[in-house]
Amino acid sequence: MSTTSATPAEFSDTPPGAPLAHRVPDLGALELLLAVARLGSLGRAARELGITQPAASSRVRSMERQLGVALVDRSPRGSRLTDAGALVTDWARRIVEAAEAFDAGAQALRDRRDSRLRVAASMTIAEYLLPGWLIALRSARPDTAVSLLAGNSTVVAERLLSGEADLGFVEGLTVSSGLDSAVIAHDRLIVVTAPGHVWARRRKPLGASELAATPLILREEGSGTRQVLDAALGGLARPLIELSSTTAVKASAVSGAGPAVLSELAVGEELASRRLVEIPLAEVRLRRELRAVWPTGHRPTGPARDLLSLTRA
DSSP states (O other), X not given: OOEEOOOOGGGOSSOTTSOHHHXXXXXXXXXXXXXXXXHSOHHHHHHHHTOOHHHHHHHHHHHHXXXXXXXXXXXXXXXXXXXXXXXHHHHHHHHHHHHHHHHHHHHHHXXXXXXXXEEEEOHHHHHHTHHHHHHHHHHHOTTOEEEEEEOOHHHHHHHHHTTSOSEEEEOSSSOOTTEEEEEEEEEEEEEEEOTTSGGGGOSSOBOHHHHHHSOOEEEOTTOHHHHHHHHHHTSOOOOSEEESSHHHHHHHHHTTSOOEEEETTTSHXXXXXXXXXXXXXXXXXXXXXXXXXXXXXXXOOHHHHHHHHHTTO
């Protein structure tokens, strides 16, 4: 005589008006029911799914209470579906197949997302930090195509907010509204000139007021370097030359056109070879935070998340 775990319909734990998620068994329970139907044994079904037999029995009983019908008859000879269980199994098969299709579609979306990465970065980071990070990313994700847009901090924010970039890097004092950020590094701005400039022969550190009053070779408005310098000095003289890239500012300073303020990341080689000299500063420290930025509420995923992790390595 067979024993049964049947639960009469009138003893269902789920009221008719409950949300669908409470009235329909979860995928794990449905996969278990399909395995029982295929293998004819609750124990073998449990082993196939990597759960214990008591856990499988408990899951079946919970599913029967939820549906209000008996699904499986158990006996020493094995487990057999009831008539209701056979019908529910047919429905379960369709649900599981639909879930598999859903999973395949979601994977396709992830694959499409992971096939490209659009990065926007302000000039110093783009020129002196990102190349190393992108080489490391290529080792981890060789199939991801990366595009890089270099511009000032304002342009980076615009690209992120318009959906034209997945991850950005900026050097300014503030982060634009609509963006979240994380500090990834710190940077120091230094005053540099060609060796023949009069400042290269001075014996006292350069004061903040003299620096502020001197026409400098500067990046354009909207750049992180310009923002930090302007805020630290409380205003700047009219630029001697205004240029749109760190490389151009550095080349102008090397040529002897005038003094410039640049990231120490950008001038290490020129300082070592004495094509530029650093002018000591008094009364002011020109330090800034380098930040990764992304649209608020959309923390980086996939390749963007991996690149972000590499900046902190």
